[in-house]
Amino acid sequence: MKIAESLSSCSSNSAGPVTPTIPLVSFLERVQETALSTFGGSQFDPKLYVDLSPKFELSKTQDAFDKLPRSANGSVSVKELNGFIEEYFEGAGDDMVYAEPVDFVPEPEGFLPKVKSKEVRAWALEVHALWKNLSRKVSDEVVKRPEFHTLLPLPKPVMIPGSRFREVNYWDSYWIIRGLLASKMYETAKGIVTNLIHLIEEYGHVLNGARAYYTNRSQPPLLSSMVHEIYSRTGDMQLVKKSLPALLKEYQFWSSGIHKVTIHDVHSSSHTLNRYYAVWNKPRPESSTIDKESASNITSISAKQHFYRELASTAESGWDFSTRWMRNPLDFTTLATTSVLPVDLNAFILKMELDIAFFAKLTGDYNTAESFLKASQARQKAMKSVFWNEKIGQWLDYWLNDNTCEETQTWEAYNQNQNVFASNFIPLWIETFYSDPSVVEKVLRGFQSSGLLGAFGIATSLKNSGQQWDFPNGWAPFQHMIVEGLVRSGSKEASSLAEDIAVRWIRTNYDAYKKTGTMHEKYDVSKCGEFGGGGEYVPQTGFGWSNGVVLAFLEEFGWPQDRTIHC
């Protein structure tokens, strides 16, 4: 299952390396396809079917499935299919069992000391209590018979994002941890890190999520940031020592041939930067029926494979889906994520380099510290040269020329993507950028004139495309990184803008919670109390990273007695 060895370079055609899949996943994709033709598209969630675990040996289950009476279009009657699923499968999610978090108390000592308003405090305690809803552990059944499950075994209890996301997701865990730290749940936070380290030990990288069908890609790499946050709160050196070898391995994954591109700048200096690149060229198993439909007008096999790789690489970016990755925003099949050098990915890897240097120094490994410090300086220069646009005060994604396998290209100004995305401001979250006052000043102006700041938070982009990572949706992670960058910048003006954004975000989260009784995965930044929509699945609730960001904001800014919580 280890894929790191196959990542040295992308092959001469569009195919590139592909992770082997397991028979259970392929079979469940067939069940998913039949379910779509039987139940129809409305309210259909393809992920449900790849999350099922068979009660019996796969051969027996497959046999029974193949014997189901079918009509000419391949569909089975609703009654037959429901009967088959009930008889042959455990319910999706049954293999993740409830686990009482060991460090949960209804009101932790020193919880959100700056929140003075009674109303807001009562709500914050409700959000804090949601950790109990999201806490799970992998059932013993999975450990005993892993081949019966797409869920992967993990050593410690987990926090799931919520609803259809019944397993750990990589980058969600960073904001979940930020919330857990505000909730003083340090053991649970460390357990999450232990699980992600385990995935690196098993697969060479942190998977998109802990499922057999996610082994072909990662997600925005934030493990080092998780360790850094926990260390700064707890001073736990054991955690640092345990994490360092895994982080070095993860860094190797992101430094592999397929993830790297070298750009010659206008001064003929070379810079190496990274991109998302999934090790996959088939429909994503969790959305197989959707991907096949999206690719249905593509005729050649290699063009289809290329498109499927783009879909999976976009899922790796965490921004699935967005016009950010489309050469033509009106045509979904022009998705070209592997042809983009993304600002945020490179900011995250820069952060990883700085964190590794810091951890190595802590453990007395000065050579490693020195070499990662050098790597971080090189990346900082690269980001300035390739992404930075002084005129508009933003870092812009860089479009590669069409041949995505070409490892060296020459910088051209017109290849900077001039469209505005929340990701254009993420470098401000990284110390080396926010510690330069002249950069902060320009980025502050760039942000204020970007058009991204809505009445109730920061929009993801300015285009209303119907994709979930576009306008008018605002996502908790981007509110948090931009706000934290502005706060840390040391500029008074930036800091007060940060608080203003946090207040807008908290209010809309509160209003939506009071109306719907739940926290949401994303919000509509143009309307108070409205959750977001669009994309390929119905809006999800629960929700790990939104809870985490509300708690982190309330910890940072508090809430005075006399400030209204209503929009």
Ligand SMILES: OC[C@H]1O[C@H](O[C@H]2O[C@H](CO)[C@@H](O)[C@H](O)[C@H]2O)[C@H](O)[C@@H](O)[C@@H]1O
């Ligand atoms: O099933 C479709 C896709 O769902 C996930 O993506 C979205 O939810 C994740 C969990 O909150 C989040 O990390 C991601 O940013 C969202 O876009 C999943 O991560 C994708 O791989 C998957 O294809």
